[in-house]
Amino acid sequence: MNRRTLMATAALGxxxxxxxxxxxxxMDKVKACFVYVGPVGDGGWTYQHDQGRLAVIEAFGDKVDAxxxxxxxxxxxxAERVLTQMALSGCNIIFTTSFGYMDATNAVAAKFPDIxxxxxxxxxxxxxxxxxxxxxFYEGRAVIGTIAGRMTKSNKxxxxxxxxxxxxxxxxxxxxxxxxxxxxxxxxxVVWAYTWFDPAKEADAAKALIExxxxxxxQHTDSTAPLAEAAKTxxxxxxxxxxxxxxxxxxxRVSSIIDNWAPYYVKRIGALLDxxxxxxxSWEGISAGEVEIGEITDAVPADVKAEAEAxxxxxxxxxxxxxxxxxxxxxGSAWLADGVTAPxxxxxxxxxxxxxxxxxxxx
Amino acid sequence: MDFGGINPAVLVASLMVASVxxxxxxxxxxxxxxxxxxxxxxxxxxxxxxxCGFITAVQTGSPFLGFVGGAxxxxxxSLVFAVLTQVLQxxxxxxxxxxxxxxxxxxxxxxxxxxxxKPPLTSQVPFGPLADLPVLGRxxxxxxxxxxxxxxxxxxxxxxxKFSRMGLVxxxxxxSHDAAHALGYxxxxxxxxxxxxxxxxxxxxxxxxxxVRVPQWTDGITAGAGWIALAIVVFASWKPWRVLxxxxxxxxxxxxxxxxxxAGARIxxxxxxxxxxxxxxxxxxxxxxxxGRASMxxxxxxxxxxxxxx
Numbered sequence: 001m002n003r004r005t006l007m008a009t010a011a012l013g014x015x016x017x018x019x020x021x022x023x024x025x026x027m028d029k030v031k032a033c034f035v036y037v038g039p040v041g042d043g044g045w046t047y048q049h050d051q052g053r054l055a056v057i058e059a060f061g062d063k064v065d066a067x068x069x070x071x072x073x074x075x076x077x078x079a080e081r082v083l084t085q086m087a088l089s090g091c092n093i094i095f096t097t098s099f100g101y102m103d104a105t106n107a108v109a110a111k112f113p114d115i116x117x118x119x120x121x122x123x124x125x126x127x128x129x130x131x132x133x134x135x136x137f138y139e140g141r142a143v144i145g146t147i148a149g150r151m152t153k154s155n156k157x158x159x160x161x162x163x164x165x166x167x168x169x170x171x172x173x174x175x176x177x178x179x180x181x182x183x184x185x186x187x188x189x190v191v192w193a194y195t196w197f198d199p200a201k202e203a204d205a206a207k208a209l210i211e212x213x214x215x216x217x218x219q220h221t222d223s224t225a226p227l228a229e230a231a232k233t234x235x236x237x238x239x240x241x242x243x244x245x246x247x248x249x250x251x252x253r254v255s256s257i258i259d260n261w262a263p264y265y266v267k268r269i270g271a272l273l274d275x276x277x278x279x280x281x282s283w284e285g286i287s288a289g290e291v292e293i294g295e296i297t298d299a300v301p302a303d304v305k306a307e308a309e310a311x312x313x314x315x316x317x318x319x320x321x322x323x324x325x326x327x328x329x330x331x332g333s334a335w336l337a338d339g340v341t342a343p344x345x346x347x348x349x350x351x352x353x354x355x356x357x358x359x360x361x362x363x
Numbered sequence: 364m365d366f367g368g369i370n371p372a373v374l375v376a377s378l379m380v381a382s383v384x385x386x387x388x389x390x391x392x393x394x395x396x397x398x399x400x401x402x403x404x405x406x407x408x409x410x411x412x413x414x415c416g417f418i419t420a421v422q423t424g425s426p427f428l429g430f431v432g433g434a435x436x437x438x439x440x441s442l443v444f445a446v447l448t449q450v451l452q453x454x455x456x457x458x459x460x461x462x463x464x465x466x467x468x469x470x471x472x473x474x475x476x477x478x479x480x481k482p483p484l485t486s487q488v489p490f491g492p493l494a495d496l497p498v499l500g501r502x503x504x505x506x507x508x509x510x511x512x513x514x515x516x517x518x519x520x521x522x523x524x525k526f527s528r529m530g531l532v533x534x535x536x537x538x539s540h541d542a543a544h545a546l547g548y549x550x551x552x553x554x555x556x557x558x559x560x561x562x563x564x565x566x567x568x569x570x571x572x573x574x575v576r577v578p579q580w581t582d583g584i585t586a587g588a589g590w591i592a593l594a595i596v597v598f599a600s601w602k603p604w605r606v607l608x609x610x611x612x613x614x615x616x617x618x619x620x621x622x623x624x625x626a627g628a629r630i631x632x633x634x635x636x637x638x639x640x641x642x643x644x645x646x647x648x649x650x651x652x653x654x655g656r657a658s659m660x661x662x663x664x665x666x667x668x669x670x671x672x673x
Contacts, residue, residue: 039471041581043478191621200572203576204617208624211370362632
C-alpha cells in the first residue's frame with residue numbers, strides 16, 4: 001500500500017465516521033504533538049519526522065491540531081519534563097521520535113493513561129497507551145550496499161556510525177553483506193562518531209575515512225556534512241541518509257535512504273479519529289512505503305542501477321529478505337543456515353558483526 | 364612514514380584545519396577575559412558568525428566577504444552583551460548564557476531559507492612548488508588562508524598583550540578595574556571594545572565552520588564548539604600561545620580518534636573521545652582551589668561588574 005492509497009483509505013474511514021455512523025470511541029478533533037531530537041532544519045532524521053507531521057495536517061485539515069512540536073529535546077530528564085508539559089497542555093497523542101526517549105516516554109505514559117504515546121525505534125511498551133514504531137532501514141541498506149560494492153574502485157567502503165545500538169549494527173551488517181555479495185574484495189571501515197548530529201565531527205569522520213583510501217561513504221548520522229566533505233574529493237561518493245539530500249546530486253550523492261513517516265502518522269491519527277486505535281508494535285519497510293530509495297543518479301552505471309532497483313523491488317514484494325542464510329557471525333560461528341531468514345527477534349537485538357567485518361563493536 | 368596505518372603528515376594537516384574554529388573563538392574570549400569580562404555566550408556568537416558569514420558568502424559569492432560578514436554579525440550580537448553587562452550592569456554569567464540561547468534561536472530563524480545551499484568555495488593559498496614538498500608541503504603549505512590567519516592572530520594578541528601599552532592597559536582593567544579607573548582609563552569603553560573583538564573572533568570561527576569545514580548551513584552547526592573554546596581559555600591559563608597548543612590538542616584528539624578508527628586500530632575510542640573533557644575538568648578543579656586560582660593566572664577582576672560610582 002503506498003502513501004496515496006493509504007491516505008485515501010484513511011480519508012474514506014473518516015468519511016464513514018463523520019458521514020453518519022457514530023463511533024463512541026472516536027474523536028472529533030485530535031491534538032497531536034511531536035518531540036524532536038534535533039532541529040527541523042537538520043536536513044535528515046528530524047526533517048523527515050516533521051514532513052510526516054505536515055502530511056498529517058494535509059490529510060486531516062482542521063480535524064487535527066498538529067502544530068505543537070518541540071525541537072532539540074535532549075534525551076534524558078529534560079525529555080520527561082517536555083513530555084509532561086505536552087501531556088498537561090492537552091495533547092491527545094504524542095510522538096517521541098528518538099530511541100533515547102524510551103524511558104521518559106514510558107514513565108510519563110504511566111501517569112497519563114488517557115493520552116496515547118508513540119515512541120519511535122523503541123521496544124518498551126510498559127503501559128497500554130504506549131505503542132512503538134520503527135522502520136526496516138536495513139532493507140534500504142541492502143540496496144545501498146549493493147551500489148557501494150559495485151561502485152568502489154579501492155574496494156574500501158567507509159561507514160560513519162552513530163551509537164553501537166542494534167539499529168545501527170543491523171545497518172552495518174546489511175550494507176556489508178550486500179557489498180560483499182557483488183564485490184568479494186570489498187572491505188568495510190567503521191568509524192563510531194558517538195553522535196547523531198554534529199556536522200563538524202561527521203565531516204571530520206568522512207575526511208579521516210577518505211584519507212584512508214575509502215571512496216564510498218555510507219553514513220548513519222543525520223547531517224549532510226559527510227556528503228559535503230565527499231564533494232571535495234573527486235571520485236568519492238556517498239548516500240543521502242534519512243532524507244533525500246538532493247542538494248548533492250548527481251554526485252557525491254548517488255542515491256539515498258529516505259525515512260517516510262507520513263503513512264504511519266496518518267494511519268495512527270486516522271485510527272484515533274475513527275476509534276479503531278489500538279496499541280501496536282509497528283515495524284514496516286519498503287513494502288509499506290516507510291523506507292524509500294531516493295533516485296539513483298546517472299553517476300551510477302545503468303546496469304548497477306537496474307540491479308539495485310531489482311533488489312529494492314524484490315524486497316518490497318517480499319520475495320527476498322536481506323538477511324537470508326547462510327550467514328556466519330564475525331567469530332565464525334553459524335547464525336543463519338542456508339535459506340533461513342533472520343527472525344525479527346534476532347534483528348531487533350543484533351549486537352554482533354557478521355563474518356568478514358574487521359574490528360570490534362564498542363561496548 | 365606510517366604509524367598504525369596513519370600518515371602523520373596528513374593527520375597534522377587535518378588537525379590544523381579542525382582546530383581553527385575553536386582556536387579563533389578561544390583567542391577572542393581570552394582577550395575578553397583579560398579585560399575582566401566573563402562572556403559565556405561564545406557558542407551563541409559562533410553560531411551567529413556561522414549563519415551571518417554563510418548568508419553573506421552566498422549572497423555576494425565571495426568567501427572573503429563571508430568571513431567579514433560573520434565577524435560583523437557575531438560582533439553585533441556581542442554588542443548586546445556589552446550593553447547589558449557594561450551599561451546596564453547585568454550579571455555576566457546569566458547574560459552570557461542567555462546570549463548563547465538567543466544566538467542559537469536567532470541563527471536558526473535566519474538560516475530557514477539557507478538549508479541545503481552550498482557556499483562558494485574558499486580556495487587554498489597558492490604556494491606553488493612549496494606545496495609539493497614531501498611532508499612539509501602537506502603540513503605547512505596546503506591550507507586555506509584562515510589557517511594562517513588564525514596563527515597570525517594568536518601571535519598578534521600575544522605581542523599586543525605583552526609588549527604594547529594597549530595590552531598593559533587592557534590587563535590593568537582586568538586585574539583591578541578600580542585602580543585602572545583611578546588612573547583615568549575608560550574601563551567601560553575598554554571592556555566594550557574587548558567584548559566586540561571577542562565577538563568578531565568567535566564569528567570568524569563560526570564562519571569557518573559553515574564556509575570551510577562543513578561547508579553548509581545546518582541548525583546547531585557549532586555543536587558545542589563554543590564551550591570547548593571557553594575550556595581552552597582556562598586550560599591555557601590565559602596565555603595566547605597555550606591557546607594554540609590547547610586548540611591543537613583538543614582538535615587533534617578528536618581527529619586522531621576518528622583516524623585511528625578509520626585505520627582499524629583497536630583502541631577504546633570512548634576514552635580518547637572523553638580525554639579533552641577530562642583534562643578540562645581537572646584544570647577547572649585545580650583552578651577553583653584558592654591557591655590554584657592565583658597560580659593559574661586568572662585575571663583578578665574576572666566576572667566583576669564595574670561602575671564608576673563605587
